[in-house]
Amino acid sequence: MSDDATLAMLKTVSTATLTSLLFKRGFRNVFIQGARPLKAGQRLAGPAYTLRYIPSREDLDGIEAFRDPRHPQRVAVEEIPPGAVLVMDCRGDASVASAGSILATRMQVRGAAGIVSDGGLRDASGIAALEMPAWCAGPSAPTNLIRHHALDINAPIGCGGVPVYPGDIMVGDDDGVVCIPAHLAGEIAVDAVEMERFERFVLEEVQRGVAIIGLYPPTAPDTRERYQAWLARGQA
């Protein structure tokens, strides 16, 4: 399956489904803790392009730091590939911003898929008004220089307590963001689509009054049969 097909599938499934499938494979820590969507209804699927911040230092991180054309935050915004997701390691510190609406707009123009940060975002309502989705620890006005020194592009990082390696697939929805290890994205996508098909059947069953036990998971002998019939009726 092509990467594009995988991403297209992943964009249709929920982070709840994905965390369950990763848990089945032994992964317990894939959900970016504390990263909330800036607005409802956003969907995201794309490879991680990472930016690491360490704590800032007064002599290195004055306002003039942004004048350096090699400043990693600005370079990241200009070099992130189309379709990629900027994932920022802010050490979970939301007392300042990790980016603002001008940079986010530039990223949207360049075709980035979205922003994920365990820090804050400034001009958050401006970013929320973009088409490109964003998840973060909350709106926060102060410039990142007050707490953060942008250091590395595309090194492995921690974000919201989760290991994120460049190229891992970030998928986001209203619940938050999950990080899928790159080598598993294809098989997880296939399984997720099938699992959600079955859950649509389950939800219909529940809505017409069927009890959970035996249905979800389908341990009762006839559940699988009814599901096959449901599939055969083309209701998926």
Place this chain on the structure above:
Amino acid sequence: MSDDATLAMLKTVSTATLTSLLFKRGFRNVFIQGARPLKAGQRLAGPAYTLRYIPSREDLDGIEAFRDPRHPQRVAVEEIPPGAVLVMDCRGDASVASAGSILATRMQVRGAAGIVSDGGLRDASGIAALEMPAWCAGPSAPTNLIRHHALDINAPIGCGGVPVYPGDIMVGDDDGVVCIPAHLAGEIAVDAVEMERFERFVLEEVQRGVAIIGLYPPTAPDTRERYQAWLARGQA
């Protein structure tokens, strides 16, 4: 007064009013800390039906745990009485979900009054779309098995730092959820309705320019008189 009448009254009053009335009776810790509504405008009143989670253990809480027909979370969903509120003790850990939209839908079908959790909920926008209201520490996608082992049904628990005994009356609104000790629900309901009647008068007074001091509480001699007149005019 019947229980139904009590619940009907409690559904019309605010948690702010209820916590004040309980404070007057010496109760300082009745507001479920950290449980926020999944959507605005929800109202809840019903007896607590509790589910206790302890930390999960890898050998007991694999994905196959849900295949056990006696799994307490699933049993709770199938046995919660109509009109009752599922209150979950997640030890305040919102890093994973305590339930998702399929179980919530089943609960709605079965007539449950609502969900209160000091942990997360997954498929949170799906749950928010139900008529049955829910309060929790926030959306969180990962399956509960990663952190939680469902253990007890209808044992006394802590939820959001508050003691909740089965049968206590849970009342929720946009501010959050209060737990009223069962034996006090009737008298609190009566007092709350009266207190809110007075507060509607107070608010009208304030809107027409009356000062707070002497009015709220009504220490000025004429406040009670004006209130009686207001009542007599049938404006409550």
Place this chain on the structure above:
Amino acid sequence: MSDDATLAMLKTVSTATLTSLLFKRGFRNVFIQGARPLKAGQRLAGPAYTLRYIPSREDLDGIEAFRDPRHPQRVAVEEIPPGAVLVMDCRGDASVASAGSILATRMQVRGAAGIVSDGGLRDASGIAALEMPAWCAGPSAPTNLIRHHALDINAPIGCGGVPVYPGDIMVGDDDGVVCIPAHLAGEIAVDAVEMERFERFVLEEVQRGVAIIGLYPPTAPDTRERYQAWLARGQA
């Protein structure tokens, strides 16, 4: 420049802009941490009128405390000058409210500019429905007496980790609230308006595809020229 002109200018600029300008002058800690707007789209600019809470004590802070006509919370509501912002020091404790909708309504009637608290607010949806804006650590139903003893009016306080001196200028938007030291408000307002004018130019440039580096900050030789031309075209 008059104070009114300063406030009018500050009401049009963002807290992101203001924190950057204060950072340039050496101020790193001016953003009220944890104070979120009760609703989207609010704007605030006004001098701080402070109320300090210390932890409550059972024998001093019973429900009857509000009967005292000198209770500082009630006095504050009646004495806050028109146009001023009530800033409350709750030691970051959001487990109870610092005010509710009746007091907030009274403040609106009296012409107060808004409420900023690092504690909770009760009847939060009622307060959100007012025209007067409010920022706080979140909705919280319990009465302030459970945790807070109102002590001082218009003493210097900490709020959300920030020093707030009476008369400092509080400016709020969707990101949160910034506290501008009083003596800097005028010059900051002027700089902020100019900075946002330049950022509108930058945003247009970005939207038409210009790269960030060299543009923002304007280190490329021609950026300033293009900006002058943009200004000359009257597009600010």
Place this chain on the structure above:
Amino acid sequence: MSDDATLAMLKTVSTATLTSLLFKRGFRNVFIQGARPLKAGQRLAGPAYTLRYIPSREDLDGIEAFRDPRHPQRVAVEEIPPGAVLVMDCRGDASVASAGSILATRMQVRGAAGIVSDGGLRDASGIAALEMPAWCAGPSAPTNLIRHHALDINAPIGCGGVPVYPGDIMVGDDDGVVCIPAHLAGEIAVDAVEMERFERFVLEEVQRGVAIIGLYPPTAPDTRERYQAWLARGQA
């Protein structure tokens, strides 16, 4: 009873005893949370002399601030009465110091009874080597100016989440520090001495094999008799 006699009694009893006696009178929040002794075996009893810090501001709290002869921290050290306890409100922030060994030595020379802080102390091993005892949130080297602005002397404060009014009696031991409201100190001291006398009896009973139930509290009919006999034997 004289104040000196009260203090002498309080210096012999434990904070465990005192918190229980205050709880019996309805006080639930009298133990300074997070204030640990700098060394084992310290005892403290004396009236509170308070110092309030608010967050520092860069333009007011440079290193030269200490050159002001009216700097409240330095004034407090020079004006604290003999026998009094310096209680500092650091908003629970232990990332910096609230005092160091030079000031502590000066306080000892002036006859102060001790130091209680919910912030840090620097040169902590130097302070621990003094005879004057100290309790704090932990050793912390940075100067208070980085986070704290000394503002008020002898105003009511919060310390470790507890209300402390000037003149309240601070009592400390290895468990920590309790704040006794001033008007209760005398009666609490008397009760505490009696309670500890009884507990010495209980401990002897337990050491010789008597069960807790019926003994502590003394609900069994003969416990009080045995205690009277124990008292008569002069073993208290």
Place this chain on the structure above:
Amino acid sequence: MSDDATLAMLKTVSTATLTSLLFKRGFRNVFIQGARPLKAGQRLAGPAYTLRYIPSREDLDGIEAFRDPRHPQRVAVEEIPPGAVLVMDCRGDASVASAGSILATRMQVRGAAGIVSDGGLRDASGIAALEMPAWCAGPSAPTNLIRHHALDINAPIGCGGVPVYPGDIMVGDDDGVVCIPAHLAGEIAVDAVEMERFERFVLEEVQRGVAIIGLYPPTAPDTRERYQAWLARGQA
């Protein structure tokens, strides 16, 4: 192997060793977070006897609650079997005590092996002076009634974030306390003794200048040979 032999072996090995062996078997969450020893050099090994606290409620948990001969905390102290460890679930709240020195002394008299709590302990220096060891979140004077309601004896609990089932084997040292699932204690004990024997060899090697890589773990071909020779020399 008898249970006594298992416990005797476990009392000689470190919690570091045990957590590694449990990790090899897939257990990641067995170390009681935040439970520190009251004094250095303590060792503990014994089966868990649990006590669960929920948040207290003012009408149920007054000082007279201890007069009830069925009060679970007091019953636990009188019924804990010799050799067992009292493990208390305080929801990680160390603002109050979970027990004090009189109860601890009674437990020692009755032959209990030790105390583990994720809450506080009062009269902590008195408890530290006992032979029976104790681990907790720190000294804390206030009576448990202020925050805790003792509810269940010997139900499964969480303690310091770890699931503890009655009969699980608690092992403690200067690092803290590990909870070994009961069915694994025997095999873990055997492996631990062997692992520590090897680590004594490793430490000697390191002390005489051997590099870590190839030695620990013993991936170099000759490490195992040298270890066998060391064993043959009887130096274990």
Place this chain on the structure above:
Amino acid sequence: MSDDATLAMLKTVSTATLTSLLFKRGFRNVFIQGARPLKAGQRLAGPAYTLRYIPSREDLDGIEAFRDPRHPQRVAVEEIPPGAVLVMDCRGDASVASAGSILATRMQVRGAAGIVSDGGLRDASGIAALEMPAWCAGPSAPTNLIRHHALDINAPIGCGGVPVYPGDIMVGDDDGVVCIPAHLAGEIAVDAVEMERFERFVLEEVQRGVAIIGLYPPTAPDTRERYQAWLARGQA
């Protein structure tokens, strides 16, 4: 001045002194928050050699990870230069260890100056028994693999909220650890020695009854004179 002379001087001065001198130069964030000494009386001065951990991932960080001869933690232990300080970035997570006594012993044999971690250390009493000093967030038994993946050697990191660049000078005492930017170490060392000389004079003055104001800082005209006389008497 040679680097060795600088380090020798820094080893004699306190972290309190150093943080004050760095604050004078505009550095507010140089004290490793939460890193406590494993035993009293330790002193440390040496250049930082850093190790960065990110969150672990189950498929990469099994127990067999240590068999890789290139595992960064093991490589760090073998390659840290004599006199250097191993500084570990554990994201402040003390729920597991960042190293244990075998690795620490190897580091001591190799001549390392010490260990600084914002995570835990296992076999902490074993490490405390070494001559090489260590500071960390506390003893913690579990293996680092449970939470940490060792990634980078000698990259800039955050430790305890402080930026640490390889080669920065780490100085530790009973209060904790300060990180001096490398280029400032020489001048800071000289100033610190002078400042502590003056403070010894101040302490003697205080001990003989001189008041703080005018003495510390020496704003009174005669303080400097008395200091010169004290120096002349050779009492420094």
